[in-house]
Amino acid sequence: MYIKEIFYSFQGEGPWVGYPQIFVRFYGCNIHCSYCDEPDFVHQRKPYTVEQVMAELTPLLAKRPHSISITGGEPLIQVEALKQLVPLLPIPAYLETNGTLPKHLSEVVDLFEYFSVDYKPGFDKEFAEFMAILSGRKNVFVKWVLTKGFPVLELKKMINTIATVAPDVPFVIQPVTPFGPVKDKATAEDIERAYNFAHQKLADVRVIPQAHKMLGLK
Numbered sequence: 001m002y003i004k005e006i007f008y009s010f011q012g013e014g015p016w017v018g019y020p021q022i023f024v025r026f027y028g029c030n031i032h033c034s035y036c037d038e039p040d041f042v043h044q045r046k047p048y049t050v051e052q053v054m055a056e057l058t059p060l061l062a063k064r065p066h067s068i069s070i071t072g073g074e075p076l077i078q079v080e081a082l083k084q085l086v087p088l089l090p091i092p093a094y095l096e097t098n099g100t101l102p103k104h105l106s107e108v109v110d111l112f113e114y115f116s117v118d119y120k121p122g123f124d125k126e127f128a129e130f131m132a133i134l135s136g137r138k139n140v141f142v143k144w145v146l147t148k149g150f151p152v153l154e155l156k157k158m159i160n161t162i163a164t165v166a167p168d169v170p171f172v173i174q175p176v177t178p179f180g181p182v183k184d185k186a187t188a189e190d191i192e193r194a195y196n197f198a199h200q201k202l203a204d205v206r207v208i209p210q211a212h213k214m215l216g217l218k
């Protein structure tokens with residue numbers, strides 16, 4: 001499997017913000033977001049065996065983390081590796097995914113206890129299938145990265161999609177952290193407008209920025 005890095009830090013996004021975790025960051029992604037803070041650079045791609053991953057993360061368990069975040073990139077593109085690795089993890093596994101690969105999710109869904117699912121504009125069909133697989137599970141939330149001046153029409157379309165397939169799942173609006181080509185933060189007006197649209201149709205809406213970036217953590 002291809003891994004970028006394994007480290008200990010604090011969850012910086014969503015409802016479990018602040019919990020200590022071991023992060024296993026898988027290399028590579030199937031899509032390209034303008035605001036991505038983990039772009040693919042081949043020189044960062046390290047081949048690992050399952051045994052090597054376990055050897056690197058096992059000493060970090062002494063810090064008593066809450067769970068192990070399987071993140072990326074998009075970890076579901078390496079679904080065969082997940083089938084080997086995740087059953088060996090001695091504490092709960094937390095999947096951070098872009099929500100665009102439902103078939104891959106269906107192969108490993110029972111291995112995870114926590115699900116952080118992005119909504120990515122343009123992948124509504126995949127997102128709907130993804131949320132159908134997660135239907136009825138606890139410990140799921142949907143996250144959407146709000147960029148400056150996000151168009152109202154797109155916003156309405158997105159909220160309608162989420163209201164159709166996951167109206168009761170906690171929905172986290174995450175104002176973008178400027179990185180690379182993204183220079184601007186979402187404005188207070190952008191945030192309020194997005195919240196008000198979402199709040200009309202969804203049961204549980206929150207605005208949570210990336211806390212680890214604010215604190216200078218990994």
Ligand code: SF4
Binds near residue numbers: 037039072
């Ligand atoms: S889905 Fe995530 S990892 Fe993939 S390009 Fe978008 S932000 Fe980056």
